[in-house]
Amino acid sequence: MRLWHALTEKSWLEEPVPANAPFDSPQRDFQSRRIALTLFLAIATVLFSLFAVTFLTHSQYPGFEALAGDAWRPLSNTTRLWVNTGLLLFSSVLMQVSLNAARASQPGLSLAALLGAGFLALQFLIAQVWLWQILSDMGYGVRSNPASSYFFLFTGVHGIHLLIGLGVLYRPLRHMWRAEAARAIIDSLRLCALYWHYLLAVWVLLFWLLTRSADTYRALAILCGLEA
């Protein structure tokens, strides 16, 4: 409604009072960062969605061999993927713990949880690279089949996304190192937590998508209008 109200304003009529509400700067600074991050995550969503659409399109071509669905397919046993998911899940949980601890004025716990979150995220990345190696050794290298190519593509792009997140962790760490105001630390951690939970959500969806059978892909393709 606010947007509708804004877009239907008769701005040619003079209003005596400036319409913007007053803001104090730190709050506005946080809002700006949150808007920018939300936009960035929207862009990332478009990016992953487009990859997913091309994946579903490819899945309907004759040469496509799903990585799961039959016992002999490489991702029919998802134990390793679950282990990796667990790492990212705990990383996300620790990020939330760090934020909650900062809110509860427990800087020591907050720092420890933040470092733990970063460490586990790094472990996740290493585990994903290890998984690449295992798949390649099994004969499912990046060029072996479109489905394998997509596995490497999806996990690679998700890995880059995670690396960007790890790079941004320096902000709350710097705030903590300099013992800056609690508000700055909390705001910074709120944004990091949002990013981390998003990373987890994307990975869970990718995990689900990559471990489906050919029949499920067909159903999805029909649902998306990509196949009659």
Add this chain to the structure above:
Amino acid sequence: MKYTALADQPVATHEPTGFISKYIWSQDHKVIAIQYALTAVFVGLVALALSALMRLQLGFPDTFDFINPNAYLQFVTMHGMIMVIYLLTAILLGGFGNYLIPLMIGARDMVFPYLNMLSYWTYLLAVIVLMASFFVPEGPTGAGWTLYPPQTILKGTPGYEWGIICMLASLAIFIVAFTMGGLNYVTTILQARAAGMTLMRMPLTLWGIFIATIMGLLAFPALLVSAIMMLLDKTVGTSFFMPALVSLGESLDYSDGSPLLFQHLFWFFGHPEVYIVALPAFGIVSDILATHARKNIFGYRMMVWAIVIIGLLSFVVWAHHMYVSGMNPTFGFFFATTTLIIAVPTAIKVYNWVLTLWRGNIHLTVPMLFAIGFIFTFTHGGLSGLFLGNVVVDLPLSDTYFVVAHFHMVMGVSPIMVLFAAIYHWYPLITGRILHQGLGKLHFWVTFLGTYAIYLPMHYLGFLGVPRRYYAMGETGFVPDSAQTLNAGITVSALIVGLAQIIFIINLFWSLKRGVPSERNPWHATTLEWQTPDMPPRHGNWGPESPKVYRWAYAYSVPDCEDDYLPQNLPPDQVRKHPTQEASS
């Protein structure tokens, strides 16, 4: 009223003093804007030179030994990509977006100045990588600016080894740069507007830039996806877009890829890109027409809505670029319909521009001439687009010069007319001097008439069936010899128009030192960028106090007022009423 804008914080007023921090690693939006603009103009001139070489070949075939078929295709490709992405997108959003957003909304700078600086340097890196492709073995890619696989990365296409890698890498880097800049523009407009600057009090320039940036942020990922996947096809040997095929008698390792998928991705970006370029131009031209006609823009609210609707619709028309690729007739019907629907909000804008001029107090200044010229070129380009939006008309015309004429009129000449209008209009704000008006008018008339001399005959060539992208016409049974005479005439016109741009460049540099010093607000405009305490605006833009906004951006020729314009930040109690009105009241 207590009000502290984000960019009002004291740190923002700490003006850098060293040359490096002030002009090279600058975080000031105005300096970054100029860096963007100069880089874009530089690559634009390279693209202009390439087009001259193309025209020389087409107009006078078998005359220039150094232009062989491969070189010709490379010129075509680099000219197209540079003009669309590295010139128009960069200068309209990176250049004018950067310069005007904070000033027009009354902020001191972008909300993320460091990210803004990073955006420019990343853009420069993209340009360097692109330019590097001229120096790699076999030169730049000659695949056409659409880079369609499979031919793009196959032997036989110029630059199929390193040229295409440079192009794809450069595009990916450009998208990173655009994302950094775009996040900044959108957040700044949403968060750093001065007190009283509601969304609907923003000048249309900002609306155009705002919506175009959002579109860019959502459309460029499609190009990034296609660039990444093609780069993997080229370097790693995946088969995302590459089908099983035999090339030059050799069976290749590719299998099961889909070239058509690339086309969908490319045009899902490519069509919004047309409006990413057009919308800022729409906005700028609206403001220039209102200012120089001393009249409020006709139907402001409708103009804003039209920008938003065009932005939305532009995401559902992409496959009209792919009618000849083959598609389900139902899809063809759908995309033809959406394409024609988009003409409605676009036509509303054109009508409103004309109605703004109607009974206006028109000042035929150079910016106004270019703005009016834009209405002509855009209408002509748009009308031929209505033809091409229909499947049955598009099929025979698709690969002919009719299409070349259409898109050059609508998204080449038209935005560039606005670009010139904008430069002539805001040059005094940027430099404190006015561009030489005589040289400007000469520049306008040669450019305006010259572009018609180039592109109007091209429509006829298209009707004759003259195919585009051909290095030489050869002999056909359906193209008469007179087509070559027309081609030579087009080339002569193109060279004249190209040379006319030298007048503009000379004017730019000459006026920098010797131009007439400009008074403050020389066009008597209402918008905030002209109301800064200093002209050109200093670091921090507004001195000790940020402006407050009391009205919209189009208070021209307001009845009962002494002055024929009311700046947006002029308090109501300082508005001078007409003496007769004051006496009667």
